[in-house]
Amino acid sequence: MKIVLDPQIYNMQRYGGISRYYTEIFSLLEKEENIEIITPLNNSTNIYFNNSVLNSFRQKRYGTLIKFFKKIKLDKRLKIYNISKFKFQKTLLKGKFDLFIPTYYDIGFLKYINDKPFVLTVYDMIHELFPQYFVNSEQLVENKLFLIEKADRIIAVSENTKKDILKLYPHINKSKIDVVYHGTSIQIKDSIETILPEKYILFVGTRAIYKNFLFFINSVSELLRKEDGLFLVCAGGGNFTNLENQYILNLGLENKILFKSFADDELGYFYKHAECFVFPSQYEGFGIPILESMACGCPVVLANHSSFPEVAGDAGVYFELNDSNDLANKIAALVCNKSTRECFSSKGIDQAKKFSWQKAALECRAVYEKACNYK
CATH class of the missing domain: 3.40.50.2000 (Glycogen Phosphorylase B;)
Structure with a gap:
C-alpha cells in the first residue's frame, strides 16, 4: 500500500x-x-x-x-x-x-x-x-x-x-x-534546567478563550492566597498577554502565578512534580495533555464533559463545567491530601496504559x- x-x-x-x-x-x-x-x-x-x-x-x-x-x-x-x-x-x-x-x-x-x-x-x-x-x-x-x-x-x-x-x-x-x-510518547527526565517551585499546580499549553484560563485562575485564587508555599505554574503557550497580566495583578497573585517555557523533552518533569494538573477547557477533540499527565503520574482535574471522560475514565477528578467553587474544592482535595493524590496518581498511570x-x-x-x- x-x-x-x-x-x-x-x-x-x-x-x-x-x-x-x-x-x-x-x-x-x-x-x-x-x-x-x-x-x-x-x-x-x-x-x-x-x-x-x-x-x-x-x-x-x-x-x-x-x-x-x-x-x-x-x-x-x-x-x-x-x-x-x-x-x-x-x-x-x-x-x-x-x-x-x-x-x-x-x-x-x-x-x-x-x-x-x-x-x-x-x-x-x-x-x-x-x-x-x-x-x-x-x-x-x-x-x-x-x-x-x-x-x-x-x-x-x-x-x-x-x-x-x-x-x-x-x-x-x-x-x-x-x-x-x-x-503518548512523553518521557520524564531526572532533572531539567528550568527552576520550578517545590509545590505547584500545573496548567499546560495555550490559553485561548475556550481553554477557560481566566475562570481557572479566579477559581484557584483563594487557595493560592491561603497556601503560602503553593504556586500555579503555567507551562508554555507564550508569555502572558497584557489582559492576563492585569487580571493576575487584580487578583494580587503576580508572585504566585508563574509562566515557564520549556523544551519539548522537559514537559514530563513538569507533570511528574506537580501536585495536580488542571485542564479547565470547555472542549477538546481528545485532550492529549490529559493523557500525558496521567502517564507521568500527575492527578488530573478536569470537567466532566466533551471527550474528557473517554480519556481519563475513573482516573479523573471531575468538576462541573463553569462551577468555580466546585473546581476550587476539587483542586484543594488533591493539594491538601497526599493519600488522595497518590490514589489518583496510581489510577492515572493505569488508565494511560490503555492508550498507545x-x-x-x-x-x-x-x-x-x-x-x-x-x-
Missing part, C-alpha cells in the same frame, strides 16, 4: 498536536510490511518531522535542495518551494499511489488525486460549536464539511468527536467514521486498508 502523506500541516506548524499525531502514526507505519510512505516535502521547520524517520524520505528525494536551502536568499527559497509544490502535484497526477492522507482541511489536493481514495482525520469540531471564539473561520468550516462529505473514510479522535460530527451533519453516513484514540501510538497506528492501518478495499 503506497500512501501519500499531505505535507500541509508541516508547513503550518513548527510544533503542535496535529503534526505530532501524524509524525507518531506514520513513523510507526513506515516500519510495517507492505507499506510505503511518500512525503513530498521540500523543507519544513516542524520539529517533529525533522527529528523523525519521515525526514529520511525527504532527504532521499530532495537531499540536494535541502542541503543548501538555508544558505540561499529568500526569493530563491520561494522558487524552491514552488518547485517542491509542483513536484507534489506531479506526484499526485501520476497516480502511482493507493491512498492520500490530507493532514488538514485545504481542499486543493482533490483536483489532483482523481478517483484515488482519501481518509480524513477530524480532530475536533470546535470551529463549528464555538464560532464566537474564532475570526474568519467560515472558509475552514466550509472546506472541512466538503472533505467530510467526500472522504472515503473518516477517523475521529474520540467517540465524542464522532458524535459531534453526526449531530452537526446528520446526513453523513456514520458507518464510514472510525474512532482511533491518540497515544502503536495501537493507534495499527487501527489507522486497518482504516486505510478499508478505504483501499484491501482484504
Whole structure:
C-alpha cells in the first residue's frame, strides 16, 4: 500500500498536536510490511518531522535542495518551494499511489488525486460549536464539511468527536467514521534546567478563550492566597498577554502565578512534580495533555464533559463545567491530601496504559486498508 502523506500541516506548524499525531502514526507505519510512505516535502521547520524517520524520505528525494536551502536568499527559497509544490502535484497526477492522507482541511489536493481514495482525520469540531471564539473561520468550516462529505473514510479522535460530527451533519453516513484514540510518547527526565517551585499546580499549553484560563485562575485564587508555599505554574503557550497580566495583578497573585517555557523533552518533569494538573477547557477533540499527565503520574482535574471522560475514565477528578467553587474544592482535595493524590496518581498511570501510538497506528492501518478495499 503506497500512501501519500499531505505535507500541509508541516508547513503550518513548527510544533503542535496535529503534526505530532501524524509524525507518531506514520513513523510507526513506515516500519510495517507492505507499506510505503511518500512525503513530498521540500523543507519544513516542524520539529517533529525533522527529528523523525519521515525526514529520511525527504532527504532521499530532495537531499540536494535541502542541503543548501538555508544558505540561499529568500526569493530563491520561494522558487524552491514552488518547485517542491509542483513536484507534489506531479506526484499526485501520476497516480502511482493507493491512498492520500490530507493532514488538514485545504481542499486543493482533490483536483489532483482523481478517483484515488482519501481518509480524513477530524480532530475536533470546535470551529463549528464555538464560532464566537474564532475570526474568519467560515472558509475552514466550509472546506472541512466538503472533505467530510467526500472522504472515503473518516477517523475521529474520540467517540465524542464522532458524535459531534453526526449531530452537526446528520446526513453523513456514520458507518464510514472510525474512532482511533491518540497515544503518548512523553518521557520524564531526572532533572531539567528550568527552576520550578517545590509545590505547584500545573496548567499546560495555550490559553485561548475556550481553554477557560481566566475562570481557572479566579477559581484557584483563594487557595493560592491561603497556601503560602503553593504556586500555579503555567507551562508554555507564550508569555502572558497584557489582559492576563492585569487580571493576575487584580487578583494580587503576580508572585504566585508563574509562566515557564520549556523544551519539548522537559514537559514530563513538569507533570511528574506537580501536585495536580488542571485542564479547565470547555472542549477538546481528545485532550492529549490529559493523557500525558496521567502517564507521568500527575492527578488530573478536569470537567466532566466533551471527550474528557473517554480519556481519563475513573482516573479523573471531575468538576462541573463553569462551577468555580466546585473546581476550587476539587483542586484543594488533591493539594491538601497526599493519600488522595497518590490514589489518583496510581489510577492515572493505569488508565494511560490503555492508550498507545502503536495501537493507534495499527487501527489507522486497518482504516486505510478499508478505504483501499484491501482484504
